[in-house]
Amino acid sequence: MKIKFVVLMVVALLALGSLSAVVAQDAMGPYTLVMWSQDGDTNNAVIAGLFEQWAAEFAPGSTLEIVQKETETLRNDLQTAGLAGSGLPDFFLGPNDAIGPLSDAGLLQPLDELFDMSMYPFNLGAAQIAGVTLGVPTNAGNHLMLMYNKSLVETAPDTWADLIAAANAVEEADPEIQGFAYNLNEPFWFLPFVHGFGGSTFDEEGNFSMDTEAWVNAYQFVHDLKFVEEVVPAECDYNCASDAFKAGTTAIILNGDWAIGEYLDTEVSPALGPDNLGVAPWPAYEDGNRPQPFTAGKFISIPVTTADAQLEGTVAFVTWLTTDAAAVEVHALGTGRLPAIAGIPVEDPILQASQAALETGVGMPANPALRCMWDSVRPNLEGVMSDALDAATAASESQISAELCLEG
Amino acid sequence: MVQGIGGLTGETLFATLGQIVPLIIVVVIFILALEFALYNLLSKVFKLQNALAYTLLSPAAVAILVFMIYPLLFNVLLAFSDLKRDTFGCYSPVSVATCQLDHLYGLDYAIDNFTKVFFRIRDGQIVDWGRLLTTAGSTFPALLGRTVLWTFFNVIFHFSGGLALALILNQKIRLKGIYRSLIVIPWALPGVITFLTWKQEFHAQYGFVNILLGGFGIAPISWLDNPIYAFVAIVFVNVWLGIPFYMVMLLGGLQSISPEYYEAAQMDGAGAWQQFRFITMPLLRPILIPAVTLDVIWTFNKLDLIVVMTNGGPQEGTNILVSALYNAAFGTSATQRLGFASAFSIIIFVILFIFAIVWITTSGGLKEIYEK
Numbered sequence: 001m002k003i004k005f006v007v008l009m010v011v012a013l014l015a016l017g018s019l020s021a022v023v024a025q026d027a028m029g030p031y032t033l034v035m036w037s038q039d040g041d042t043n044n045a046v047i048a049g050l051f052e053q054w055a056a057e058f059a060p061g062s063t064l065e066i067v068q069k070e071t072e073t074l075r076n077d078l079q080t081a082g083l084a085g086s087g088l089p090d091f092f093l094g095p096n097d098a099i100g101p102l103s104d105a106g107l108l109q110p111l112d113e114l115f116d117m118s119m120y121p122f123n124l125g126a127a128q129i130a131g132v133t134l135g136v137p138t139n140a141g142n143h144l145m146l147m148y149n150k151s152l153v154e155t156a157p158d159t160w161a162d163l164i165a166a167a168n169a170v171e172e173a174d175p176e177i178q179g180f181a182y183n184l185n186e187p188f189w190f191l192p193f194v195h196g197f198g199g200s201t202f203d204e205e206g207n208f209s210m211d212t213e214a215w216v217n218a219y220q221f222v223h224d225l226k227f228v229e230e231v232v233p234a235e236c237d238y239n240c241a242s243d244a245f246k247a248g249t250t251a252i253i254l255n256g257d258w259a260i261g262e263y264l265d266t267e268v269s270p271a272l273g274p275d276n277l278g279v280a281p282w283p284a285y286e287d288g289n290r291p292q293p294f295t296a297g298k299f300i301s302i303p304v305t306t307a308d309a310q311l312e313g314t315v316a317f318v319t320w321l322t323t324d325a326a327a328v329e330v331h332a333l334g335t336g337r338l339p340a341i342a343g344i345p346v347e348d349p350i351l352q353a354s355q356a357a358l359e360t361g362v363g364m365p366a367n368p369a370l371r372c373m374w375d376s377v378r379p380n381l382e383g384v385m386s387d388a389l390d391a392a393t394a395a396s397e398s399q400i401s402a403e404l405c406l407e408g
Numbered sequence: 409m410v411q412g413i414g415g416l417t418g419e420t421l422f423a424t425l426g427q428i429v430p431l432i433i434v435v436v437i438f439i440l441a442l443e444f445a446l447y448n449l450l451s452k453v454f455k456l457q458n459a460l461a462y463t464l465l466s467p468a469a470v471a472i473l474v475f476m477i478y479p480l481l482f483n484v485l486l487a488f489s490d491l492k493r494d495t496f497g498c499y500s501p502v503s504v505a506t507c508q509l510d511h512l513y514g515l516d517y518a519i520d521n522f523t524k525v526f527f528r529i530r531d532g533q534i535v536d537w538g539r540l541l542t543t544a545g546s547t548f549p550a551l552l553g554r555t556v557l558w559t560f561f562n563v564i565f566h567f568s569g570g571l572a573l574a575l576i577l578n579q580k581i582r583l584k585g586i587y588r589s590l591i592v593i594p595w596a597l598p599g600v601i602t603f604l605t606w607k608q609e610f611h612a613q614y615g616f617v618n619i620l621l622g623g624f625g626i627a628p629i630s631w632l633d634n635p636i637y638a639f640v641a642i643v644f645v646n647v648w649l650g651i652p653f654y655m656v657m658l659l660g661g662l663q664s665i666s667p668e669y670y671e672a673a674q675m676d677g678a679g680a681w682q683q684f685r686f687i688t689m690p691l692l693r694p695i696l697i698p699a700v701t702l703d704v705i706w707t708f709n710k711l712d713l714i715v716v717m718t719n720g721g722p723q724e725g726t727n728i729l730v731s732a733l734y735n736a737a738f739g740t741s742a743t744q745r746l747g748f749a750s751a752f753s754i755i756i757f758v759i760l761f762i763f764a765i766v767w768i769t770t771s772g773g774l775k776e777i778y779e780k
Contacts, residue, residue, distance in 0.1 A: 076738055079493065085501035105496035106505025185633075185722070234612035234630045305502050379543045382722035386633040389723070401542040404528075408492065408745070 029059030031313030036067050038074045038094035039298065042262050043335045047093075050327055054320050059313065075101060078303070082107040088303040091314045095142055096126040096296040099134050100368030108134045109302045114315050119323045120340050126296035129366050135299030136322055137340035139332040141257040142364075144192060144293040145357035148278040149271060152177065152251035156280030163252060163283045164231050170251040180231050181241040182254035184222070184385050187377040188294070189254060192282060193218035195362050196291035201373045208373065208406075211399035219384045219391035221285075227387055247271055254282070257354050258298075260336025264350070279353040281360045295361035297340055372405035373398075439467060486750035488518040493744045521751035540732045540752070541739075543724045552759075555708060555728040558643065562707045563700060565647040570654020577655070578662040588659075595652035603716035606645045607632070610717075617641075635725025638718050642726055646713055654699060661695040662688070697771045704767070705760055729756050 037044050044066045055062040067089070069077060075098045081087035082105055102108050110132045111117075117124060120137050127135030146163075148156055152170050157163035167179025183189045194200070199214025226232050233240065242259060244250035248271025266273035282291040300318050302311070321327050323341055332339040338346060338355055346355055364370070376398045383389030389397075443463055451459035489499070490509060497505025498512055523529060526548050528536040537547035577588055594602065609616040610631040618628040631641045669687045678686070711730045714720060720727035720735055727735065733756065737749035 072739075076744075079496065079744055082500050082502060083491075083496065088502070101493055104505065105493055105500070106503035107496070107500070234628065235633055303502075304504050376542050379541075379721065379723045382633070386630065386635075386722055388634065397544065400544075401539070404539060405542065407530075408494065 028316060029055075029309075029313055030061030030063075031059055031309060031317075032063050032065075033091070033310065033313055033317065034065045034067065034089040036069050036074055036077070036089040036092040036094075038069060038071050038092075038098075040258065040262070041068060042265070042268070043258070044068055046261075046331055046335055047321070050321060050331055051317065054317055054327075058316065058320070062313065064317075071095065071098070074098060078102055078107060079105055082303070086305075088305045090306045090310045091300050091302045091318060093138060093298055093300050096135060096299050096364060096366050097370055097374075099127055099299065099301060099366045100129065101371055102301070103129050103134055103366070104368045107303055109304050109306065110134065111136060111302065114302075114311075115319060116323075121342050122340055123295070123297045123363070126364055127299045127301075127366055129368075134366070135301045136318055137297045137299050138322055139257075139337040140297045140340045141295060141338045141354065141358050142297050143295040143354075143358050143361045144189060144254050144256050144282075145354060146252065146280045146282055147245065147255050147259075147263065148252045148280070149245065149248060149250075150276045150278045151248070151271070153278070156278055157252070157283050160283045160285060164229050167231050167252060176249065178233055178244060178250040180252045181233050181236045181244060181250045183238045183241055184226070184232060184236050185378070185382050186238065187374050187381060190218065190222060190377060190381050192291035192293040192361075193221055195293075196282070196285060196289050197221075198289070200362075201370065202367070206367075206369075208369075208399055208402045210373070210376070210402060211396045215395040215398065216391045219381070219394045222381075223384050223387070223391060226385060245269075245272070257337045257358075258335075260350060260354065261334070264336055274350070277350060279350050279357065281357040290360050293357070293361045294364035295358055296364040298337075369406060372402045375405055376401035443467070483750050483753060485513065486747055487521055487754055488513045488515065489747040489750075490517045490520070491746040492748070496744075517747060518751065521748045522755070524748055525752050525755055540736055541720070541724050541727065546724050546727065546732060551727060551729050551732050554639075555730075558639075558710075558728050559704055559707045561643050562646050562650060562710075563703050565643075566650035566654050566703055566707075567696075567700065569647065569651040571658055573651065573655040574658035574662055577659055591655055592652045594649050595656075599649075599712050600716055602649065603645065603713050606641075606648075607717045610641045632718060633722055635721075635723050638722060638726045642714060642717055645717065646707065646710060649713070650703065650707070653703070657695055657699045658692060661692045665691045697768070701764060701767055704763065708760060708763075709756075729759075 035047075037047070039047070048064065048066055051062075051064040055064075071094065074092065074094050078088065078092065078098070079102070082102075088107070099108065112133050115133075115136050117133055122140045123137050124133060127133055127137065146156060153166050157166045163180060170177055170179040191201075194215055197214035197217040199212055199218060200209060203209035226234075241250060241253045242255060245253045245255070246263065246269035260277070260279070262268045263272045263277050264274055269277075282293065284290045300322070302314055302318075306314055321331060325341075325344060328339050328341055328344055333344070333346070333348070333351065336351065336354070338351060338358060346352055380389060380394040380398045380401075384391060384394045443466070446466060447459055447463040450456045450462055456462065489512060491499050495507070495509055497503040498507035498509045520529075523534075524538050525540070526538055527534040528538045537549065540546045540548060540551060573591060577584055577591075581587075608614070610618075612618060612628050612630040612633065615631070617631065622628065629637055631637045665688065669691075670683055673683050673687055708728075709730050710728070711734055714726060714728065714731040715734065718726040719739075720731045724732075724735075729752075733749055733752050736745055736752060738744070
């Protein structure tokens with residue numbers, strides 16, 4: 001009896017001990033975290049909702065302040081705060097091309113020891129510099145693809161000739177509707193054309209390789225879309241294309257996976273929604289090759305100033321956000337994006353089409369020198385798109401100014 | 409609990425006010441206490457005769473010191489540095505990047521920064537004009553030329569438009585007050601709002617300007633897609649924005665001219681042009697010279713309009729010196745050449761300073777003030 005009692009007591013004590021250990025492991029915080037996000041408000045609201053769910057379960061009383069910043073503002077503000085030595089957020093979400101400059105500036109924490117990197121099999125390379133991981137992917141993609149309004153264009157055009165014909169047909173049927181539009185002067189939209197002609201930013205030795213036939217062909221092709229085929233508007237930026245597409249006054253656009261979420265939402269995009277939104281890879285050139293968009297994803301990075309409890313809370317939340325299957329389904333699939341972890345089935349036909357478009361893409365390196373390419377292409381692309389610069393000069397000038405940019 | 413997602417909601421607004429209002433109250437109480445202590449110190453300890461005047465001036469003096477003198481000196485210090493993205497590790501207190509520099513500030517950096525504003529150096533030799541941005545047209549002489557052109561057109565049109573309106577409104581016309589209020593509206597509106605509105609109005613497809621031109625049978629113009637048209641567009645908007653300033657200033661001046669001068673001139677047989685030339689213009693001079701000086705400085709430094717409407721594009725063709733400076737330091741380029749940009753800003757400052765000295769001295773606009 002006595003022995004039984006002692007055994008029972010020991011078992012009870014062990015059970016209590018392990019329970020308290022579990023409680024100690026699960027109940028964390030509370031944390032007060034600040035996140036800077038380059039994502040749109042719709043997607044940030046999803047992260048906000050997921051944080052509430054995570055906090056209720058694992059760290060009651062925790063708060064997350066999300067501050068939305070545009071791509072360039074995010075990078076500039078991080079650099080400025082880094083220079084001042086204070087004011088950096090606990091973590092930030094953005095595209096991988098900010099990682100290069102911020103890594104150069106020594107403002108990012110290596111994440112290899114903080115996260116289980118084997119969980120992210122698809123696009124981790126886009127956030128690695130010299131083998132060090134500086135960002136954890138929240139999704140795979142960030143790629144541009146063809147999007148069309150099925151009520152205006154029944155099937156996705158497979159070639160550029162098909163696209164031009166379809167766009168012209170739409171405009172003939174209703175002159176108030178623009179057949180095709182995209183962000184004409186933005187280099188991110190131009191690079192897929194270069195890749196489709198077999199070009200790239202760097203050669204095999206890592207030097208700029210922009211004064212090539214592929215670049216000239218790409219400049220000429222976008223020029224001809226505007227001035228020969230006259231299939232794009234005289235002027236069009238991101239909002240012009242996206243807003244008109246949402247309103248149903250543009251039939252076909254080129255846009256990224258980040259926009260799928262709002263295009264599926266009929267409150268935001270009354271002319272679209274699941275019934276009318278069509279997604280496909282870029283149309284093929286005459287030779288059968290397709291423009292290849294840059295692919296990477298969105299990544300969460302942690303500044304060097306995040307430490308102690310802040311770091312603990314950040315790592316715990318980000319790990320959960322990016323690896324918990326249910327959270328990934330809500331955050332990635334729920335906002336129309338593709339998961340960055342394995343084992344999440346993609347069943348939605350629109351996301352399957354997005355995945356097909358992703359597979360045609362080219363991985364975007366986190367090479368800091370890429371910024372010099374973006375900066376050098378912009379004014380030359382503007383010149384080509386205003387018919388003030390010929391394609392060969394634009395390619396040659398892009399090369400020169402990218403090299404000068406590297407010289408500093 | 410999530411505190412906000414960037415958008416300005418009522419909840420965010422009240423939360424922000426809740427934080428700011430008590431802070432303002434504390435700051436005001438703190439300043440009053442300091443002022444009181446300073447007054448007592450100056451009047452009772454140092455027994456100064458003008459203690460109250462010094463006390464009342466001190467907040468402004470501190471503000472000028474903190475918000476003008478210190479940034480100016482810091483800017484000069486930065487011009488003596490090699491601060492750019494690649495060297496952040498050396499200057500940032502939190503960076504973990506390895507510092508490759510053997511010193512942080514020095515005359516060698518200043519010489520390099522100031523030289524690069526004008527020239528491109530390779531292996532210690534000047535090889536070309538320096539590119540302040542990315543295009544071949546972004547050299548210092550090209551940007552200075554465009555800035556002078558920009559300033560010239562703006563000031564000429566500001567002055568002539570403002571003077572014409574002031575002369576009209578100085579006449580006995582009905583509903584003068586309403587016209588005056590309407591004309592001042594561009595000046596009263598927040599700049600960013602008017603710039604964004606005008607940007608849309610110059611849109612090739614949907615803009616009011618092309619719709620208006622279409623009414624005269626003129627084909628649509630891609631205003632913001634072509635460097636020359638874009639330059640015309642920004643000059644137009646800045647002229648529209650600047651005319652009310654001159655109108656208000658000159659109207660005040662015109663109203664202060666005694667009618668007796670004109671009556672005497674009329675008796676002597678002077679015509680309208682002679683009255684304007686020999687009475688109006690000379691008597692407007694004390695107002696005109698400071699107004700033109702200010703306008704030249706403001707226009708030369710007009711950054712916000714250009715950044716919002718064109719950001720210096722297309723093809724960097726609407727950049728003036730200050731917008732090129734802004735883009736070199738904080739623009740889309742990730743290089744953040746802050747040392748170079750500081751040197752560049754000092755050169756702009758020197759240009760304006762020399763202009764102001766020469767203009768004010770030669771025009772004699774402030775002569776009366778000095779003589780008093």
